[in-house]
Amino acid sequence: MENKLSLYNSLTNKKEVFKPIEDGKVGIYVCGPTVYSSSHMGHARSAIVFDVIVKFLRNIGYEVTYVKNFTDIDDKIISKAVEFNVDSKEIAEKYKQEYIKDMKDLGCIEPDFQPCVSDNIDGIINLILSIIDRGFAYEANGDVYFNISKFENYGKLSNQSIDSMLTNHRIEFNPNKKNDLDFALWKKVKDNEPSWDSPWGKGRPGWHIECSVMSCNHLGSNFDIHGGGRDLIFPHHENEIAQSESINEGNFANYWLHNGLININQEKMSKSIGNIINIRDALERWDFNLIRIFFLSHHYRTPVDLSEGRLMEIERSIKKIIKRIRTNSPNKNNIKKFNTLWKEAMLDDFNTAKAFGIFFKCVNDGEINLDNIDEIKEFENVMGINGWMNLLAIKEESKGDEIIREIIDKRNLARKEKNWKLADELRDKAEKLGFILVDKKDSTTWEPKDR
């Protein structure tokens, strides 16, 4: 591969040159949602970030296998099922379908594989058996726990020593565990819970084990990239590493990529604060292109503050850029430069923010116009934006033609008579109705007022 891609590896906390295990191919696993409620903007950011990463890897010639799971067995799903008195499968299926639709509406490609925990119980049981066999896990009263004291690299991703974790944790005491930090691979069934037969009796998988199984299923026991939100580093990803590496030689995943989280108006987005924004609601209000560009104009690792004002800023800037492209003279064409520069930015740890900066600059320098707009297709495809050039047109033709026409005619008459007071009043009236009047040389047109 000619292109030298470097990326920030959370495992080493350093930027590294990317070397795939198999030349020209990349296996990437991204932690998907636990399907117990509608997906929110945090899911959206993670999805968009990795969507762009996969698209870019393909753009520079890699053959990518992209896997993203659904966690469809989980405490929260079960309690929701109890609450609504339905089968937990129903809950999981409902939100899984919602998620699939949300992703599509956000312009994200479908992963090559989207496995569910419930389809992988046999594999999970087999993996647990191997871990027990190797002496890294033990059964206790129908539960199975991973024994972290046996795994010497425990803490290597989150950079913590077992000692410090032991003194700092907030885990409830559990008499079945040998160490407080041991985590469940298999949980003994409690009443009314979905359960499967296993060598340890009826039960269900713990959280973490599913990802070890499903990633290795599709990508092998050693693969290139594992991604997910920052908040998953500990304990989820740490535990995945422990499970997987206890029975296999070498690294589980070579590169760990973690996207930053979202704040809403400077506050952490959380259920308890009640400021969760669902993807569906956001899409009702904002074009998906704007949502993508908003996220992509930040580097994927930094936290992002999401607010109405920020989205409006993006909307304004996109409107300007569209007008600019439309009015730029076709004489100046420097699309090659643009296509070189944005790719360079992306090769450096997927710097989408820089790539968009370059885009704005090239447009404002007059180098991109209606004549060569087709040649930025590659950029659009990688960023997953499309149809955004028509963002304005659709709105301009929206509604209310007749009323506004009437106001314009009256006002133009008033202007002819130099009745400025009446003319201004009519303009204000139009604005109150949601229209901005635009006087041109010898005609007046209108645009919808900004939100």
Add this chain to the structure above:
RNA sequence: GGCGGUGUAGCCAAGCGGUAAGGCGACGGUCUGCAAAACCGUUAUACCCCGGUUCGAAUCCGGGCACCGCCUCCA
């Protein structure tokens, strides 16, 4: 307490050793009856503070300060 992150103009945001991208806003100008829009121009001798390394530091090192996240379920 441990681990990690962040601190760059009014706001947002790149930059990762070679002399501060980009966006929003603001201001000035052109246009206009006046506006709006559009266009042109201006907008950080300077990157939280203090030391150090270097010919050279926003960038590296040491020490502070502030904010945030994780350490319990979370994208």
